[in-house]
Amino acid sequence: MWMWREFHSVNLNYFQIFELETKFNVDLATLESNYRKIQSASHPDRFVTATSTEKLASMQTATLANEAYQTLKSPTLRAAYLLGLQGINAITETSTAMPVDFLMQQMEWREAVEDNATNLSGMHRLLRNIKQETITLQQALADELDAKQAWQAAAETLRKLQFMDKLREEIARKLEILED
């Protein structure tokens, strides 16, 4: 029987917390069901009438489970976390040169967002295109991280994925303004 708190001192990573293999392609159903099992045992609602030390242990465990779950649920955060385990911080390495064709593509995306800024159906069409591109990048990440273990290539793909995420957030913000 492993000890939950060993995460802090030993080497239990977020995947091991949920009894998952440490890889990009995770079984999302197991992740969700194990997250719920951990929460059902540790959530502060279970310790409303408990002693203050038990409340503290509950807060720490439930908070950690939330953090780990949110990280693994998101493909982008999950990939960044996996690379982090390899000692690669893909997010802060912004100085790394991106391939020219991707930079060109970025500019095209951005122009498309500006051109459609006041056009609801145009924005929704863009969102669909972004979703398609996002899925393609996630498939590439799975290949690079799990099959090839090509960390640097994965870091580059991850940065592309992060760009798509930001673009999607930007569109969501513009949509909110349009809808208000």
Place this chain on the structure above:
Amino acid sequence: MALLQISEPGQSAAPHQHKLAVGIDLGTTNSLVATVRSGLSSILVDEDGHNLLPSVVRYMPDGGIEVGYSAQAAQSQDPTNTVVSAKRFMGRGLKDIDVSQQPYHFIETKSASGEMLQIETRAGIKSPVEISAEILKTLKARAEKSLGGELVGAVITVPAYFDDAQRQATKDAARLAGLNVLRLLNEPTAAAVAYGLDNASEGIYVIYDLGGGTFDISILKLAKGVFEVLATNGDSALGGDDFDRRIFCWALDQRLAEQSKCTPLNAQDTRLLLTKAREAKEWLTDHASAQITSVLSTGELLNVTLSTKQFNELTQTLVTKTLAPTKKALRDAGLTIEDIKGVVMVGGATRMPQIRLSVADFFKQTPLTNLDPDKVVALGAAIQANTLAGNKGDNELLLLDVIPLSLGLETMGGLVEKIIPRNSTLPITRAQEFTTFKDGQTAMSIHVLQGERELVTDCRSLARFELRGIPPMVAGSARIRVTFTVDADGLLSVSAREVASNVEANIVVKPSYGLSEEQILNMLQSGFGAAESDKQARALAEAKVDAESLLAAIEIALEKDSDLLNAQEIQAIRGKMDALRANIHAGASHAIHEATEALNLATEEFAARRMDASVSHALAGKNLDEVNF
């Protein structure tokens, strides 16, 4: 001694005894209290058989306080001393409120803790927290009379879209009313519990909750006893009241059109006409037109007729206003309307046909209205209160809720940097590191904000505080780690530590709009009118109760899980327990507190190991899958 009979949560003098816990829906217009009896959640009625308690508080000429129907009946004749919809003012400053249509004398007090809106009545200056506390006291008395004993605690519901200041104000009101808050629960989540358990539902549901003064939309995933909030949004200043006000303004326009000149309404007539407007709105739910007739204090007769069609046109923008938050919540959850299995209608205002039609039109399905929209929140809160008080076995239901609005910090240029994004599952902790920008800098100021906008001026300021005692260092070399924790009530706390030197600076964040701890203590003490000796007796009684309940809890834990400790560790804990017992016997409250703290500290490792074991057990077992409704 009577004081010792206070039954506290965790006290296990009679561990299998049913603990009296209630759910309270503290509404803008009406409030309710419910409890679970013989496995069924039911509303507790007053002596006259009323379910609802109008959220109206009147300060009487004789110094007394009336709450509910009698206060409501007097609101037109005594408008400035009769406060309705106090919930709209909770955790708010004057600039947040449209004072032009309110009959009250508002006052804004500036204290160390910031600006806070207050109302001048004949009983003196009253804060919305104190006014709400009167409503809670009435419900507490109703529950204790009806259940025949003191309450262990209450779950109090708040709009999901309430910010930290509004939540804190609600918790403060409960404290003033002498209620032990088991949890602040979001209203739509409470409704989902009542609905989900009643209908054995699974899948993704939307709760559309339009109350008297607030609008919430929550999207939940219901599965096997787990209620997971995926996203929430809303408008904490939009509700049925606004529909009344549209009718009120329309009626005034009619009056203006008929007369060449007319005098502005006084406070009494304003209240009278608002009441007539509310009655007209309710009448239009199942009639084609409503007549508004009233004789004003000047003797002038106002007589107008409003058709359903006119009413719909007047309120169309209000109905549309609920759809923008709905779209945001769907997008945040990454869902489309095709994913939604059902839409549950909550709140009295959802009785209006134009609301139901517009929701049906948006979601392309008929909304669910089979539960009483006025009662469903209180019924759900009672179910959760029963679980939290420990009346049910473990794993019966689990609520995973979210923070409704992002938390951030002020950065250079008046911009807000988000630390915790909206819709993060609670509880959550996030740390952020800061550094000094001057050589030898020993203090740093931090401004915490809540909201989605980019500019500081567009967000709600929750707290400003200074970190002091930073060891002098070269600019940029200090590393100050500020940790933000949002607990399961949705309330924020902040702590800070200089990482290099390990200097801890603990900060208590009180929202800029809230009551200070000192103000609450003063109100509590003046309420009790306690003499110094009474206070000491009370402090001692409370210290003993706390100590006894801790001892009992640890005895149970040792009985169950002593295999997690070695003989030496057990002996150490036993030693602290004996010391605490000796102190209880000696009877000095300060020494009891210290021995209680020492025992708490001695059991930290034990608590952590028990948590480990419990989580391991949960992962190995299938207990969650075995849960059935």
